[in-house]
Amino acid sequence: MTFTKTLLASSALVGLMAGAAAAQTEIHWWHAMGGANGERIDRMAAEFNAMQSDYVIVPTYKGNYTETMTAAIAAFRAGEQPHLVQVFEVGTATMMAAEGAIYPVEEMMADAGEPFDGDAYLPAVVSYYETPEGELLSMPFNSSSPVLWYNADALAAAGVDVPTTWDEMETAAQALVDSGMECGFSFGWQSWVMIENYSAWHDMPMGTQENGFAGFDTEFTFNTEAVANRLQRIADMQEGNLFVYGGRRGDSLPMFTNGECGMWMNSSAYYGSMVAQAEFEFGQAMLPLDTDLADAPQNSIIGGATLWALRGHDAAEYEGLAQFMTYLSSPEVQAWWSQETGYVPITTAAYELGQEQGFYAENPGTDTAIQQLSLNAPTPNSRGIRFGNFVQVRDVINEELEALWAGDQTAQEALDNAVERGNELLRRFERSVN
Amino acid sequence: MLKRVHFPASLLPYLLVAPQVIITLIFFIWPASQAVYQSFLIEDAFGFSTEFVWFENFEYLLQDDHYRDSFGRTIFFSAAVAFLSMSFALILAGFADRVIRGSTTYRTLLIWPYAVAPVLAGALFLFMFNPTIGIFPYLLEMVGYDWNHYLNGRQAMFLVIIAAAWKQVAYNFLFYLAAMQSIPRSIIEAAAIDGAGPIRRFATIIFPLISPTTFFLLVINAVYAFFETFGIIHAVTQGGPANSTTTLVYKVYNDGFIGLDLGGSAAQSVILMFMVIVMTVIQFRFIEKRVQY
Known part of the structure; x- marks a missing residue:
């Protein structure tokens, strides 16, 4: 009996969710985080989806960094690209060169009317992903050193x-x-x-x-x-x-x-x-x-990956994506993500939040990477590499x-x-x- | 004087071969021609800018020392895999053929590894030979041998050969056993009565009589070692250290899917395609003559 009930309840739930999803705009995010980090990504997406009702972030694990990037490129060539793809730092030059495929994140945020402050981010992190003119191309997500x-x-x-x-x-x-x-x-x-x-x-x-x-x-x-x-x-x-x-x-x-x-x-x-x-x-x-x-x-200099928006979708969908970007770089999310994984918090606010929470005092040495990155203002030799x-x-x-x-x-x-x-x-x- | 016979034209034979022709066109001719076309291009990953360069990708490959090295390496790897897996399979089949009680169990156990996917076979060997946590390096250390296939190219090559050969033994075993069991018992019994021991019977009767199988397996194993060992190499060494296990097919993958150099990668696969064609022709023209059917 209980089993039938559970089954009924769960199928009703699935039906509800499917109905809800149909009314919302889906935003696809391809990422390369397997295992525990993949679960953390699912958790972020679920939290964002619960916070608002217009958009649904659908994260998909596409294999390791190279596999994810290759998959996204192949999908783009076939016109099936996701809205957002996680690309590791060494793929930056390849992505940058594909001007018709990428939607620079700063431009996307501006088009969507989403507030964006480049100064909130750690200089050593964003400088790796900026054009020579200082426009941010992709959203730093998981950076380490x-x-x-x-x-x-x-x-x-x-x-x-x-x-x-x-x-x-x-x-x-x-x-x-x-x-x-x-x-x-x-x-x-x-x-x-x-x-x-x-x-x-x-x-x-x-x-x-x-x-x-x-x-x-x-x-x-x-x-x-x-x-x-x-x-x-x-x-x-x-x-x-x-x-x-x-x-x-x-x-x-x-x-x-x-x-x-x-x-x-x-x-x-x-x-x-x-x-x-x-x-x-x-x-x-x-x-x-x-x-x-x-x-x-x-x-x-940093390693890790950033999130690249790809062109070819409706403006309304990018509005949802822009909101998600704001959510991802919020101090709470970044502080939690960085403390769980050892990646660097990408904004100064997230780093300060971690200090307030006492994380770095309780776990000495965990802020080594961020200290190394922000030791001095980056020079042309230490800003990063783009080959x-x-x-x-x-x-x-x-x-x-x-x-x-x-x-x-x-x-x-x-x-x-x-x-x-x-x-x-x-x-x-x-x-x-x- | 032959008299011409006219059959009435009929659509049926064309219809009957059509599925085969269509499948060949879609799954072989079309992708192969795409590869040939792509090999004449230099293109960025996203396909925004494409330049037609004729044979430049090929020239670039042929002047590349690392590409030439991977030729020799692939031939060594394939020969080693084919020899090892075939000879082991032959020995095992020779024994299994003589087993009377419990032969099904033996056979099943020996065929099992064939069901293992190449990448899983690779993962198994990777665990067994991991320099830090593997069982074999631990045993080797007891006899004073230092195992680190992350650094030692010869050890890495040995490891992928063993893994690739182990996986193929089962397949070869199956065919050898079937071939041996189809030899009429009376011939072998006659030889036994004449006083020939098991080794002599094997050398003078069984082995020559199964030569068509050996030839067939040689072709199959060469193709296997050339193409299907990709999963094993990918799982165990990823072509390293210092390129020492990068075979031709692994380089195609690496340049195309990791490096996103589509033109160069396509040129390599075209070269590979011609190599296989030439190899098959040689095998059928020269080696097959020595086979007695």
């Missing part, structure tokens, strides 16, 4: 402090190994952490034309002695396992959470995974500084660096090869968009 994750228990056992410079990194790694750890440190997303951010952190350009911001006719220049020296020293640290390479992206995370490596450089957004997996005291600290190159760090075909370029950098870690070439050779191959990809991109 690489930090130095450390195993506090292991460092204490080894009797060393959390390193702040690369010299101290080497000492600490040695002490960790001496104290019985299997490896000193490792990192993931090596192009992002060790080239893109390493350059920005020391205020060095990675390519010409303001790292690509000033035009598509940019060339890579990161094969400098400074970067090569650092990478060579890391490669030499493989002797005695002071450094161990553990794969691309976040593949090396288990090496840190299992207690093999005492330090790990990667995105602050691994916070959720750390809380779930690490069975030791862990913390995050700012990226180490190369004292040979700079006296103080500049600022780090075409950059997904492939990152693969090229991965390949060349892997050959370095495997001992097949020196750091200088690896960087020279990466720059040469990367420049070819830049030229191909320049041709394809002109």
